[in-house]
Amino acid sequence: MPNMTVTVDGKKIEVPMGSTILEACTAAGSRVPTLCHDNKLHPFGACRICLVEVEGTPRKFTPSCTTPATDNMVVKTTSPGLIEARRMVLELLLIKHPLDCPVCDKAGECSLQDLVHEYGLGPSRFDPEKGYLPPDYESAIIERNISRCILCGKCVRICDEQNAVGEWAFTRRGTRARISTDFDRPLDCEFCGECVEICPVGALTTRQFKYKARSWNLEGTASVCNYCGCGCGVSYETREGRIMRVGPARSNYLCTKGRFGWDAVHHAERLTTPKMRVNGELVDCTWDEALSIIATNLKVIKSRHGAEKIGGLGSVRTTNEDSYVFQKFLRTVVETNNIDTLARLKTPKGLNTTFFSGELNKMASHEVILVLDKNVGEINPLTGIEIVRAVNKKDRKLILVNDEFNKFNKIATVVLPTSTVNALENLVKALSSGAGSEESKRAAAMLKAAKNVAIIVPAQLSDNEFTLIRDLAGKLPEVTYYPLVRRSNFQGSLDMGVMPSYYPGYRKIDETSTADFAGLWNAVLPETTGMNAVEMIKAITQGKLAALYIMGDDPAGSDPGLKGILQKLEFLVVQDIFLTETAKLAHVVLPAASSTEKSGTFTNLERRLQQVNKAEEPIGESRPDWEIIQDIAKKMGGSMKYGSTRDILAEIRSVVPAYKDLAFGACWAREKSPLAGMADDLSLTSDSIMKQEVITAERLLFSSGMTITRSHEIGTIRHYKIEV
């Protein structure tokens, strides 16, 4: 875009055409106060505090947030008149403000407080107006203190423009205007807390943070949300080493799980000591006792039945370092390839192969977005948000497949009210023969006319759907896929080789690769590939698997039918942060540190490598997963001696080509994947496997969502559907 020249406070600068005066001022380093403006939102122009003087305009003052700058414009951001006008706005706001800053959770980070201080307001010339409205405690999670509200409308707009929820609205007029919900009922929304985050004053606050800390006593630790595959950056805000509040890093977005669900790690039922089974009961024991029992039992079972009768189920929510050490332990110490994650049963088919994910923040670069999974907003909230932003901010077109009704219907250009498979068939038909319903034809025409299309790929696909998407894409010039991925480090677990037939970095297990890795790891490796999760569970029922090591997953919790099967094991080790249903069946239970209590890296659904940083000390005697496993390995004669996660990551970088020079915050590229262009075979969800008579396989699909149920805050939401 061409530039234009703007002079701000005597300083000449170049800004892109279309910039607002406020943007020009910011670029010139002149700070203009704002109350109702936010870069995420459309300009609104309500607070009138951002006024500036523009030379040669008829009006005395110009609002900078809403007015476009023009070439050769000359702007002044301060003058006695402007200061007077801004002071007047503040003075007017204070007339009705309760000034209860001492008990307001926003104090210290309140724009009104800051500006009143900056502009040095003295006694008011107006009589104060009493009669404050009482605070509203009716809603879950969020409290509303109307008297503090300055009616900037940010909450209303973020909920509408960014979330497409539109829960807040202005009601009533004039001095009686306020923000509220339909009929002033309690909130019934996604409870993401974005409105609280954006509120410049203490009108919207959270129950979770109420009276918890003064903002200036908080220390932030940048990390990554551990709920879904989006991997949003979070800032854990701690006081005296304990998390008090979680906010978004880089002020992007957090959903309710990311912002409020973290409190699960403070739950009273966290495991704090190792436990072992004595006379059928789980009793507390020391780390040394627990680790010794594990080492001894695994050695005995290995020598009695062979290593192929031992297996490990890894986690899609532990760090890359944990996963790497886990698979390395099983391969080099136990000497088995029976390594998998249960989550692969709900793998997005084609992930990393056919459907190589685009970067979420580029969603708006596609002219048309085709959503094939109506639950996108619940599975991957940030993906949903990026779709809404693309539509609302950049006027992108949305084709939505939805046989029900949800928030995306409101912003969709075309809705195909049918199942995904029908919609795909219709679109392919309409694109090749021009036949079909009005909607399919319209959608097909839009797809055809677009230079580039984004396709939101469902978290689960049948073989038929998979083929249809490929057919459809074959008829379009340029397609970028955005597969949905439920868990925070699912991608990382694949990259780290937590799979029975791949080494880290997707090296397929064969003679050459085995020789290579034997050299790299200086170990003897099993010669054959291992059993996958489905096969392992089947093997237990057939007595072909005697011992199982489960790190950070809860199969029995998500599928009670598995309880009886797991009880058949000779030896079960469960390492988790809670005494899960699965842990209750174990012979040894190991308390793991949560992701807030340890460091490492996650790789999200975009294949973005992100740093997890420790914000608080591990609770009780709990320890990071990799440390526990390294100790067992040592006891079994292995040679692991990592001093920190940094050592592990260094080894990962040397073993996994895609990670070699991968910077934190960057996504690994398609060229770095040995799988690129390969047929899909990472997923266990192919129809043939699903059709196998595997226990209650269907129920398995819903595994591993148990942490969120231990969040106190999320538990207070009555109406919101949490994916469990």
Added chain:
Amino acid sequence: MNKDVSIKVCMGTGGIAAGGVEVMSTFEKALASVGIKAAVQKNCSMHKVGCRGFCARDVLVDVIIDGTKSTYQYIKPDMVERIVQEHVVGGAPIGDWLVTDDYHTFHDKQVKVVLSDCGEVDPEDIDSYLGRGGYEAVKKVLTTMTPQETIDVIKASGLRGRGGAGFPTAVKWDMAIKATGPKKYLICNADEGDPGAFMDRSVVEGNPHAVIEGMIIGAYAIGAPHGYVYIRAEYPLAVERLHLAIKQAKERGYLGKNILGKGLDFMIKVKLGAGAFVCGEETALIASIEGKRGQPKAKPPFPVQKGLWGYPTIINNVETLANVPYIIRKGASWYAAMGTEKSKGTKVFALTGKILNSGLIEVPMGIPLKEVIYDIGGGIENGKKLKAVQTGGPSGGCIPANMVDTTLDYESLSKVGSIMGSGGMVVLDETDCMVNVAKYFLQFTQSESCGKCIPCRVGTKRLLEILTRITEGKGREGDIELLESLAADVKTSSLCGLGQSAPNPVLSTIRYYRDEYEAHIYEKRCPAGVCKDLLSYSILEEFCKGCTACTRVCPAGAIIGEKKKPHKIIQDICIKCGACFETCKFKAIKKG
């Protein structure tokens, strides 16, 4: 009998309220009963006609016999029989019932363009409009002019927007013709939210086809296939006639696809407004049509860049659009010959207040205020003295009596600190308190503030609060300066025209009547004797005859005294209603 008889009954909202429907049906019956039914049917036509301005005298009836028109005023159904007998049949008009001379002065200084057909055409019959040259202008532009030529004619006529701001209509249309995109909209603003204004209502009620014709020409000029009329739901008659007119225009091929076979597509939808003043503001109006909260948006982008549903949109006032067909028909120079250098044509005003002849008037731009008040308006009621004239409604200001030479055009009005606005004109006499007048308008704007921006939402409330306390005798030292400073900030900082102009009545009354403010604040006295809290009534013993008239009218029982002895008002009980003051024949009650 072979007379050509035509009876016209005033059927504007005022006329209907005064019994126009009954008057008309009585005429129908009476004419039928004199036995000339069949013969007369053809020649004798009865029209419902729209407002003719002279609302004070409804029901007005024209009886036209062979082209000679006689106008009756204050007609009731029971008077119809005699008119038919003596005038229609007997040929002798009833002198006593005819309009008086001032009815003619009322009309003589007026120049009617927009209102020229109001009162003449039957607003519910398209043929009546067609008979007076209606839709000729549409034919003319569609057959002989390009859109640009159409705009050029409007430009040459000097027509400026009548919605308030006086923005040149051709400049607006020029921007719209240059805007590109798949869709454009033309909206007619018939929201008319100012208190006491009924100019636009009368035009839509009296001659809806002129508005529609203006819209078609505008649509052709800017290339907009879709039009809306945004009209307040409180105008049921206007809405009904508008719907009917649109239907008729569509039937005759003036609306719809391929208008008059010239390839122009244009259709009009009617959207009812809920009566919020701010919805007359362009961006709020658009939001309201879109089904959103009627709340203004920052400009730019202007509606012509990004308006209804995001498409280029032109919004014009009813009166602006109703001028257009006449300009096209009679030519730009005819129109430009009226008015001043920068303000061309005519303007419709709603003349109200302490004026003898209140009602709707249309005058050439540049007419001295004096002529409007004394010639057209017939002077001040009850022989009182003129104090000031408030123009422009709640966004306007007042012109003091010593400035009645001011001419009515955009420039002169703004020079004296008022505005043309949409045409409200309230005449004030010596019994009007200027602080109270300012308070009255602030009450309106404050309650109509949408609440979006801080200066208007909170600022107008404070202005009102201070004005209220001044009228209650609680004014403080420094209040005038505080009003001035706050008013200036609300003006410069507010988001939309409502807040930007709301302080005008305050600033203008302070400008000309500062002494009245001071009397309220420092002397606790209301010079006009209006502000109740600053009033007290007492009995002057030397004049009191003890007739007891006052004790009998006092609703509070505050007056005591024996018959034929001087009475006394107990101040604690007195509610200051002024009943005793009005009643006393001996001028024994003192007010002040």
